[in-house]
């Protein structure tokens with residue numbers, strides 16, 4: 001057994017990383033009472049018609065932990081993410097989040113759970129509506145779950161903008177008036193609106209200029225420190241994954257490999 | 259799959275509507291039938307009841323439809339209520355005349371189209387120019403009337419009425435064929451430049467391939483994608499035939515249908531509509547078959563990139579100027595009195611008192627033109643709104659919409675107008691309904707494309723992940739993204755819609771006198787074109803302006819759509 005790799009703040013985008021064996025940590029960083037994992041995926045299978053994109057994947061994520069998921073393009077990383085988020089219902093397997101099997105819930109029952117489990121996508125512009133101001137988009141999850149009020153709502157949006165390193169003045173802009181990095185921060189702010197516990201980050205920096213990547217990675221580390229978030233960090237860029245993750249899973253052809 | 263089901267459903271619905279016309283219209287044919295059968299018999303209640311039973315009008319819609327369908331299968335279309343003769347021979351005779359006319363019109367169209375597309379094919383010039391575009395938008399009834407007045411009445415020499423020899427074919431074929439040809443030529447001329455800029459053309463030319471060979475190859479590449487649109491032009495001929503046959507008194511299918519609708523001779527109307535509909539559906543089916551044949555497996559594999567059409571660019575000033583002229587005329591006319599009759603000044607030439615002269619009752623033509631804008635353009639606005647709503651709704655069900663559109667596309671507005679008028683009687687509402695029924699498909703396909711684009715975006719996935727319900731997503735995100743552009747598109751279709759309404763008004767299927775609706779106005783003034791040419795030509799000019807406006811606005815929509823998508827890809831690249 002190897003010792004867990006501590007999450008280290010990223011200083012330079014391509015600084016050398018420690019070797020990262022993909023093994024269970026001895027003790028997860030912020031493990032719950034009985035070491036109960038926050039997310040527990042068992043024998044996950046995702047199919048599109050006859051093709052099997054994810055073929056029996058199992059892994060755990062503990063509170064406060066970052067698990068990296070790497071692998072070549074088309075190996076099933078995004079499909080795993082979609083199945084964990086229940087955006088694509090898995091063909092079989094279990095997705096236990098906070099000790100509830102999400103695969104057993106219907107869309108309505110999932111709604112409250114979704115506040116605590118949020119995605120961040122690859123395309124910074126595509127994941128925001130081109131027609132809405134940034135502040136309205138960050139406010140939308142609050143409104144959706146009845147957490148919006150005239151006094152507290154705008155304050156929370158300002159707080160989220162600040163937390164993600166965005167100038168509050170940018171809130172009144174439209175996505176096309178922002179840079180890719182700023183849009184990605186807005187997407188993260190929206191994901192954080194309802195204080196989630198786990199973020200599924202599907203290639204969150206792949207579409208960004210190399211110069212912006214380090215900023216986003218550092219933001220993610222800061223947020224984790226401040227909020228005790230857990231991350232499933234998906235990327236085909238192993239250097240970035242190494243900087244962020246306590247543990248790394250490698251995927252190939254729909255299966256986890258050692 | 260769903261498209262096929264919708265297609266079958268729509269076709270069945272149209273056929274059932276046709277079969278049920280006698281029941282739907284609620285007219286009682288007993289009296290007219292009695293008169294037609296024997297002049298001396300008294301119209302006693304018993305005799306009338308006997309006729310109703312004989313026609314099966316008392317047995318309810320299902321039995322009526324059943325009888326009609328059974329007769330149809332035996333080639334029995336029933337008996338005319340007016341003449342008492344078999345319907346089938348009358349329909350076949352009309353069909354023969356109409357097919358001859360359409361054949362001649364097709365020849366005219368091919369010549370016109372070839373002449374217009376030649377500069378593009380030989381010199382790679384884009385488009386055909388605005389004049390040809392306006393010609394393509396000109397409704398057949400307007401061109402027919404202009405030809406009738408100029409060539410027939412003023413120049414003389416060519417017969418303008420009847421069907422007794424080859425000379426009678428000339429003017430109707432020109433009126434029907436020229437707009438169709440202008441449309442064909444425009445389609446080809448807009449598709450060719452993109453093809454001629456493809457790399458292989460340069461390679462072939464570099465290799466010394468003859469110019470003629472390259473042009474032929476370019477045409478072979480440009481034409482197949484246009485085949486469905488060619489089919490639509492052919493369908494348009496069936497609608498145009500109604501107007502042209504009416505103007506030139508040609509005893510074809512279209513005129514038969516119109517006459518039957520006006521005299522409430524429903525069996526004859528059913529037969530004529532059936533024949534017109536069959537022609538339209540055949541054109542559409544042949545179009546798709548030819549396209550599949552020409553494009554073959556490439557279409558199935560979606561591996562073929564087809565060249566994008568390049569519409570003739572139109573400066574924004576053109577539609578603005580056209581609109582300004584129209585609005586000024588309308589505004590001026592609205593200030594005047596349209597119904598006042600000046601018996602002393604009938605058919606007066608333009609003067610200070612009557613800037614556009616007076617009509618046969620001595621009414622001020624400018625005033626009537628101005629006030630006529632309300633029923634013409636106002637109704638068109640209502641139709642556009644309705645068609646936009648229908649398009650929006652069906653845009654969310656793209657498969658169903660495609661199926662319905664295939665059938666409505668086979669139904670020109672005029673034929674729909676005849677059917678609706680037969681049920682409800684002619685009127686502004688009937689015309690509006692008919693045009694709405696045929697106006698929604700382009701709006702629905704635009705809405706469907708936009709919906710698909712929104713649905714495919716990662717942003718919608720984020721919405722679902724947020725826990726948004728389908729209704730929330732639809733009402734807050736999809737609808738706002740689709741409704742705006744579709745509404746704009748519907749507004750830009752306003753002039754074309756007004757022309758379709760005017761066609762119906764001209765044929766007496768729309769607004770009724772004394773409403774100064776433009777189509778009706780033209781119909782009334784055409785009779786005295788020789789004595790008061792300005793009064794006759796004023797509504798024609800207004801309609802031609804409308805046609806020009808329709809064309810230039812259409813050119814602007816395509817341009818705007820390309821620039822937005824370019825802007826989007828630019829912002830993504832940033």
Ligand SMILES: Nc1ncnc2c1ncn2[C@@H]1O[C@H](COP(=O)(O)OP(=O)(O)O)[C@@H](O)[C@H]1O
Pocket residue numbers: 048051052053071072073074075076077078079080
């Ligand atoms: N919506 C879909 N329909 C059909 N096949 C899909 C779909 N999404 C992904 N796939 C297939 O599933 C496999 C895994 O894709 P994905 O999960 O996107 O991989 P990755 O994110 O690792 O690049 C690929 O073979 C891909 O072609």
Ligand SMILES: [Mg+2]
Pocket residue numbers: 077078079203
């Ligand atoms: Mg992926």
